[in-house]
Amino acid sequence: MIALSQGRALSLFGAAAAVACVLAIAAWLDPRAAAAGWLVGFTFWSQVMIGSLALLMIHRLTAGRWGEIIAPALIPAAAAIPWLLILAIPLVAAIPALYPWREHAARIKPDVLSYYLNSPFFVVRSVVALAGWSALAILVPRATGAFGQLVAGLGLAFHGLMISVTSLDWYLSLEAPFTSSSFGASVATTQLIAAMAWAVVLAPEAESDQNVGDLGALLLAFVLGITYIDFMAVLVIWYGDLPREEIWFVERDAWPWAVLAAAAFILSSVLPISLLMVSSVRASRTALRVLGAGVLIGLALYDVYLIAPPFGIAALIPALLALIAIGLALTGWMLGGGAALLGRTRLSHVH
Numbered sequence: 001m002i003a004l005s006q007g008r009a010l011s012l013f014g015a016a017a018a019v020a021c022v023l024a025i026a027a028w029l030d031p032r033a034a035a036a037g038w039l040v041g042f043t044f045w046s047q048v049m050i051g052s053l054a055l056l057m058i059h060r061l062t063a064g065r066w067g068e069i070i071a072p073a074l075i076p077a078a079a080a081i082p083w084l085l086i087l088a089i090p091l092v093a094a095i096p097a098l099y100p101w102r103e104h105a106a107r108i109k110p111d112v113l114s115y116y117l118n119s120p121f122f123v124v125r126s127v128v129a130l131a132g133w134s135a136l137a138i139l140v141p142r143a144t145g146a147f148g149q150l151v152a153g154l155g156l157a158f159h160g161l162m163i164s165v166t167s168l169d170w171y172l173s174l175e176a177p178f179t180s181s182s183f184g185a186s187v188a189t190t191q192l193i194a195a196m197a198w199a200v201v202l203a204p205e206a207e208s209d210q211n212v213g214d215l216g217a218l219l220l221a222f223v224l225g226i227t228y229i230d231f232m233a234v235l236v237i238w239y240g241d242l243p244r245e246e247i248w249f250v251e252r253d254a255w256p257w258a259v260l261a262a263a264a265f266i267l268s269s270v271l272p273i274s275l276l277m278v279s280s281v282r283a284s285r286t287a288l289r290v291l292g293a294g295v296l297i298g299l300a301l302y303d304v305y306l307i308a309p310p311f312g313i314a315a316l317i318p319a320l321l322a323l324i325a326i327g328l329a330l331t332g333w334m335l336g337g338g339a340a341l342l343g344r345t346r347l348s349h350v351h
Contacts, residue, residue: 029314035094036311037318042087043170044194044303045326047187048296049084051195052077053137054159054188060140060152065211066218070199075141076334077198082134083333087326088126095119099173122169129162163188171306175248182233189226193268194299196222197292205285216282219292223272252309256316260305267298 052074059067067074091098101117136155143151164184172183180186196219203215237249252261272291281287300323308315 030311031094032097033311033314034318035090035097036308036315037320038090038094038322039098039170040300040303040307040315040319041322041324041326042084042091043307044300044323045087045330046084047191047194047299047303048198048330049077049081049137050133050159050163051191051193052198053081053133053140054156054192055195055199056140057136057152057155057159060148061156064214066214069211069215070196070203072204073199073202074195077195077330078137078140080330080333081130081137083329085127085130085134088130092123092126095122100175101173117173122173125165125169129166132158132162160188163191174307175310180233180237182229186226186229186233189222189229190299190302193219193222193226193295197295197299200285200288200292201296212285212288213279213283216276216288216291219272219288219295220276220282223269223276223295227269227273252305256313257305257309260301264298264301264305267294268302269298 055067055070056074056078099117099122136151136158139151140148140155167184167187171187172180196215200215200219234249252258272295275281275287275291281291304316304319308319
């Protein structure tokens with residue numbers, strides 16, 4: 001218990017120190033870069049949390065030993081979703097600095113500004129999404145039987161709608177009017193990858209369990225899915241010669257963004273696909289932990305690639321600090337409240 005308390009205190013102290021650094025950058029150096037960095041940390045860790053909730057709901061409907069193996073990692077991560085409501089407060093305050101439609105809306109149609117891209121509606125949509133996910137994170141692990149399956153089914157429908165909305169708001173509207181009809185599906189799949197990678201890193205040891213290979217197989221399926229979705233999106237834009245969308249990629253075809261994209265692609269796509277094709281790798285907890293950690297790093301780099309370029313290289317340091325701060329806070333919460341939560345909820349008891 002002493003070690004647990006010390007670990008929690010250390011994590012929270014580290015998070016506070018990193019947050020203080022972000023605030024210092026915001027106050028004295030570059031507020032826009034600091035806001036972009038915080039958005040990177042927020043979106044990355046929200047993928048882990050919300051993706052964990054999505055996996056819990058999927059398992060509630062499909063069952064399987066795979067969900068029981070990773071439940072000790074998924075449940076506390078999903079239960080941390082209500083904290084996103086607090087973590088989103090700096091983003092709401094930074095809307096004028098982050099989003100061009102707030103101050104420079106000349107390129108956006110007036111009706112879009114009136115009925116969609118404006119601060120009140122942006123905040124309402126984000127609050128509805130985060131509040132709904134928070135309610136599901138509390139309810140899903142506790143609802144049992146047919147009612148639990150009903151909650152999971154309705155929750156996945158809600159999740160599908162909200163992820164389409166928030167992915168447009170949080171990511172694409174940074175450079176409005178850039179659009180992508182597949183981006184919601186891309187973010188939803190990325191969330192599943194982030195949650196599965198998180199789970200294979202932190203789930204308790206189960207080397208002797210013959211179902212461990214299912215975790216590697218699921219991670220492989222998710223990675224193949226995101227690779228296909230993103231490749232087709234790029235292919236359509238390139239083949240269709242769409243200038244408005246091409247500008248988005250041209251801006252990122254420079255140092256250091258191209259390097260980050262290559263590293264993200266290798267860590268979160270090339271290596272997992274290549275190695276998880278081998279059955280012995282899929283069945284090895286050690287190999288899965290290493291691959292999972294690499295995938296998480298790759299996804300973090302990908303979020304930097306998506307968000308930071310409009311704000312310049314100055315956004316890289318606050319992005320790193322925000323990733324550390326929110327990650328340490330999440331770890332501290334899991335060592336405290338999340339660990340206690342595990343004593344009251346067990347995914348294996350709901351079928």
